[in-house]
Amino acid sequence: MPLSLNGVLCTLAFLLVWRAEELAQACSCAPVHPQQAFCNADVVIRAKVVGEREVDSGNDIYGNPIKRIQYDVKQIKMFKGPNQDIDTIFTAPMSAVCGVTLDTSGKKEYLISGKSDAGGQMHVTLCDYIMPWDFLSNTQKKSLSQRYQMGCECKIVRCPSLPCEISAPEECLWTDLMIEKQVYGRQANHYACVKRADGSCSWYRGVAPPKKEFLDAEDP
Structure with missing residues (x-):
């Protein structure tokens, strides 16, 4: 049974809306910590x-x-x-x-x-x-040359909702979105996830590379 003119127009409108939604949804990216992006x-x-x-x-x-x-x-x-x-x-x-x-x-x-x-x-x-x-913050600029690479064996896990926690010692929990309500907050701008001597990973803040005392410490 042939479509009426209204039917054709409705079909075209549906296809246009569907195509627009397809394009709008075609590029979807989860937020990534700058260090994870570097790695x-x-x-x-x-x-x-x-x-x-x-x-x-x-x-x-x-x-x-x-x-x-x-x-x-x-x-x-x-x-x-x-x-x-x-x-x-x-x-x-x-x-x-x-x-x-x-x-x-x-x-x-x-x-x-x-x-x-x-x-x-x-x-x-x-x-x-x-x-x-x-x-970029001064810490981020320095970390590009000195610290981010140190943590590439670590995994930065984004906290999607509270409560949240890490599932392995090699992980650092990224909470900017939940705590500060912004993607690039304090942890993104001023911290790096660094691997320590015992194989675990922990957030480190500072412009200079971590000292041996931090890397050897049992607790951050």
């Missing part, structure tokens, strides 16, 4: 973005070209990654599919973490930790 990333750099253009990145299974945004960057410092400067970064063309929008004026410095493909190219998504450099 998960293949590449972590401080850089300025100086250019942008859309490029083809192969074809999908139907033969349609896959578009990517290529950012040209001027690397200031590499904290983690290959033994070569990063001069381009790739991302998806829309935020709905986790594409990242960056200031291309060259005036803003960013901390950028991301993945590296087999060819050594850096790729970023909205799920990666990308932050204007000026937004």
Whole structure:
């Protein structure tokens, strides 16, 4: 039985709403502590973005070209990654599919973490930790070179609701969202989860690397 005009319009409206909801829900990322983001990333750099253009990145299974945004960057410092400067970064063309929008004026410095493909190219998504450099605390800036790597064998566990607790000594409980009602609170800005001599992990606060007394201590 053929659809009436109203039926066709209703079907089209439903499909449009469904597609809009699909796109809106296509990129969903759980909050990640900056240290965990550092440990998960293949590449972590401080850089300025100086250019942008859309490029083809192969074809999908139907033969349609896959578009990517290529950012040209001027690397200031590499904290983690290959033994070569990063001069381009790739991302998806829309935020709905986790594409990242960056200031291309060259005036803003960013901390950028991301993945590296087999060819050594850096790729970023909205799920990666990308932050204007000026937004970072002094502790975070120091930890990029001195402390985060020390805790990559630890696991930072986000507290989704109270009460919550760790399930293993190698875990640090991240409570910013529950206690301070914000994703990046005191623990994200001023603490690192550090492995100690007994194999357990504990939050450590301070700009300097942990002293041996802390690493050897039985209690934090």
